Amino acid sequence: xxxxxxxxxxxxxxxxxxxxxxxxxxxxxxxxxxxxxxxxxxxxxxxxxxxxxxxxxxxxxxxxxxxxxxxxxxxxxxxxxxxxxxxxxxxxxxxxxxxxxxxxxxxxxxxxxxxxxxxxxxxxxxxxxxxxxxxxxxxxxxxxxxxxxxxxxxxxxxxxxxxxxxxxxxxxxxxxxxxxxxxxxxxxxxxxxxxxxxxxxxxxxxxxxxxxxxxxxxxxxxxxxxxxxxxxxxxxxxxxxxxxxxxxxxxxxxxxxxxxxxxxxxxxxxxxxxxxxxxxxxxxxxxxxxxxxxxxxxxxxxxxxxxxxxxxxxxxxxxxxxxxxxxxxxxxxxxxxxxxxxxxxxxxxxxxxxxxxxxxxxxxxxxxxxxxxxxxxxxxxxxxxxxxxxxxxxxxxxxxxxxxxxxxxxxxxxxxxxxxxxxxxxxxxxxxxxxxxxxxxxxxxxxxxxxxxx
Numbered sequence: 001x002x003x004x005x006x007x008x009x010x011x012x013x014x015x016x017x018x019x020x021x022x023x024x025x026x027x028x029x030x031x032x033x034x035x036x037x038x039x040x041x042x043x044x045x046x047x048x049x050x051x052x053x054x055x056x057x058x059x060x061x062x063x064x065x066x067x068x069x070x071x072x073x074x075x076x077x078x079x080x081x082x083x084x085x086x087x088x089x090x091x092x093x094x095x096x097x098x099x100x101x102x103x104x105x106x107x108x109x110x111x112x113x114x115x116x117x118x119x120x121x122x123x124x125x126x127x128x129x130x131x132x133x134x135x136x137x138x139x140x141x142x143x144x145x146x147x148x149x150x151x152x153x154x155x156x157x158x159x160x161x162x163x164x165x166x167x168x169x170x171x172x173x174x175x176x177x178x179x180x181x182x183x184x185x186x187x188x189x190x191x192x193x194x195x196x197x198x199x200x201x202x203x204x205x206x207x208x209x210x211x212x213x214x215x216x217x218x219x220x221x222x223x224x225x226x227x228x229x230x231x232x233x234x235x236x237x238x239x240x241x242x243x244x245x246x247x248x249x250x251x252x253x254x255x256x257x258x259x260x261x262x263x264x265x266x267x268x269x270x271x272x273x274x275x276x277x278x279x280x281x282x283x284x285x286x287x288x289x290x291x292x293x294x295x296x297x298x299x300x301x302x303x304x305x306x307x308x309x310x311x312x313x314x315x316x317x318x319x320x321x322x323x324x325x326x327x328x329x330x331x332x333x334x335x336x337x338x339x340x341x342x343x344x345x346x347x348x349x350x351x352x353x354x355x356x357x358x359x360x361x362x363x364x365x366x367x368x369x370x371x372x373x374x375x376x377x378x379x380x381x382x383x384x385x386x387x388x389x390x391x392x393x394x395x396x397x398x399x400x401x402x403x404x405x406x407x408x409x410x411x412x413x414x415x416x417x418x419x420x421x422x423x424x425x426x427x428x429x430x431x432x433x434x435x436x437x438x439x440x441x442x443x444x445x446x447x448x449x450x451x452x453x454x
Contacts, residue, residue: 028061028062029062029126029128029129029130029154030061030062030063030064030124030126030129030130031056031061031062031063031064031129031130031131031132031426032064032065032066032121032124032125032129032130032131032132032153033049033052033053033063033064033065033066033132033134034065034066034067034117034121034131034132034133034134034140034144035049035065035067035134035136035140036067036068036113036136036137037049037067037068037070037071037072037136038050038053038065038067038090039054039085039090040071040079041071041072042072042073042313043072043073044222044256044341045134045136045160046072048222048223048341049065049134051223051225051415051419052419052422053065053088054085054086054087054088055419055423056423056426057086057087057088058086058087059423062089063087063088063089064088064089064090064091064124065088065089065090065091066091066093066117066120066121066124067090067091067092067093068092068093068095068113069081069092069093069094069095070095070097075097075098075099075100075109076097079092080092081093081094091120091124093113093116093117093119093120094112094116095109095112095113095116096108096109096112097109103172103173109137110137110138113137114137114139114140114143117140117143118143118144118146118147121143121144121147122147122150122151125147125148125151125153126151126153127151127152127153128152128153128154129151129153129154130153130154130155130156130426130429131144131147131148131153131154131155131156132156132157132158133145133155133156133157133158134158134160135157135158135159135160135161135163136160138161138163138164138167139163139182139185139186141155141157141186141189141190141193142185142186142188142189144157144189145188145189145192145193148192149192154194154429155189155192155193155194156193156194156195156196156197156425156426156429157189157190157193157195157196157197158197159190159196159197159198159199159203159207160199160222160338161337161338162203162206162207162336162337162338163182163186164178164179164182164183164186165179165183165206165337166260166334166337166338167179169331169333169334169337170259170260183210187210187211187212190207190210190212190216191211191212191213191216193216194216194429195216195217195218195425195429196212196216196217196218197218197219197220197425198217198218198219198220199219199220199221199222199339199341199362200219200221200336200339200362201219201362202335202336202339202361202362203219203336203337203339203362204217204219205336206336206337218425220418220421220422220425221339221344221412221413221418222339222341222344222413222418223344223413223414223415223417223418223419224344224345224347224348224409224413224414224415225348225415226348226409226410226414226415226416227415228313228316228317229316229317229320229345229348229349230317230348230349230350231321231349231350231351231402231406232317232318232321232349234321237318237321237322238318239315239318239319239321239322240322243282243306243308243322245280245282245322247278248278248279248280249278249279249280249324249391249392249395250279250280250281250282250322250323250324250325251266251270251279251280251281251282251323251324251325251326251327251354251388252281252282252283252284252322252323252325252326252327253266253282253283253284253285253323253326253327253329254284254285254319254320254323254326254342254345254346255284255285255340255342256285256286256287257283257285257286257287257288257289257290257293258287258288258289259288259289260330260331260334260338261289261329261330261331261340262329262330262331262356262357262378263289263292263293263329264296264378264379265329265356265376265378265379265380265381265384266281266327266329266356267293267296267297267300267302267305268381269381269384269385269388270297270302270304270305271300271302272381272385273304273385273388273389274301274302274303274304276304276389276392277304278392279304279388279392280304280305280306281302281304281305281306282305282306282307282308282322282323283305283306283307283308284307284308284309284310284311284319284322285308285309285310286309286310290307293307294307316345317349320345320346320348320349320351321349321350321351323351324351324391324395324398325351325352325353325354325373325388325391325398326342326346326351326352326353326354327353327354327355327356328340328342328343328346328353328354328355328356328363329355329356329357330357330358330361330363331357331378332357332358332361332378335357335358335360335361335362336362339362339363340363343363343366344409344413346405347372347405347406347408347409347413348406348409348413348414349406350402350403350405350406351402351405352372352373352374352398352401352402352404352405353367353372353373353374353405354373354374354375354376354384354387354388355367355373355374355375355376356375356376356377356378356384357375357377357378358377359375359376359377361375366408370404370405370407370408371401371404372401372402372404372405372408373401373405374387
């Protein structure tokens, strides 16, 4: 104790070289997360990871994140290679910066991230550490499993989507030739994991069908922050005035407009309702399908449809409250491979959902169970149009369905619920690690010690 006091005062004295017998010291394992994007990036996977890691770090856990140096919306961005954010130790690896515009560029970005992240993980991980591998980039679990096996770490897989099945369903060029070997590698890495976290029951069943042990599959749905996103009344929403939607019954779509979603049914319904001036459609966000949507709207002369960009975080509670009813869509072939996470923010905002896709899909089943929305198959334009007119004429049904959506959110899909489940899972796999100390410890000679350093 006196020696420590002298060190704190800036001076260390040597009195002897002590021969110390091996003693088992206790080290708390660290938890290392791997994902291509992290705070301050605002993509969905980044926001979920930021929520979880900041919560764990605030509770005193040793949390690390291996991530890239770019932003989802800006591949040319260059973030700090090492920093601590809200107690989370962030390690950013260098990668190529081609972005998402072309497939070959995206693949090079993936490969360089695999190399950089795996090398950083090998240097960081110690026996007993927990590694949580997300699925951006795809197949990251394969690299993480290899590193965890070598370094005697504990692997948890956090599956946001199933690759290569998603690519196969979307008919990505060339994928069918390599899909079998990719799936085999992916499945081997999942079997090695202590746990695999999936987003819903259908995704869990997909993995059971691949002979992933049921006792290693855990369902933890994605979430939204119900403290930030709250139901907002129409009279308190400034965006209705700003977007000239006051007095309108609004159907909306908010989020990524990608290949996995189906929009033609929505636009066909908008065309049938174009003469009902009190009904409007708004699409908020961006994505590869937005250009097609804008072209269709222009070609059909639909004045009842408007587009808005992604909204900043401080306007999200208002933008989610603009639509009286939200659209959620997923192509049926992708059920069990992806779960549209936009549903959770919509439910937090207290808005009901019209689902377009498989009537037996993950979101469709939630809507039926909680009575907070309606489901239609792709191409069911007539029934969809009739439902919209019915809701337009009976606004009380919309309000009641929205209230049920918020109640379901509070019961099952809140940030608090999800983080509690994640903490319980991590507590079940982590624990102190016994590490033998050196046989001989040399106490250095008398020398000054800089304040705040060891």
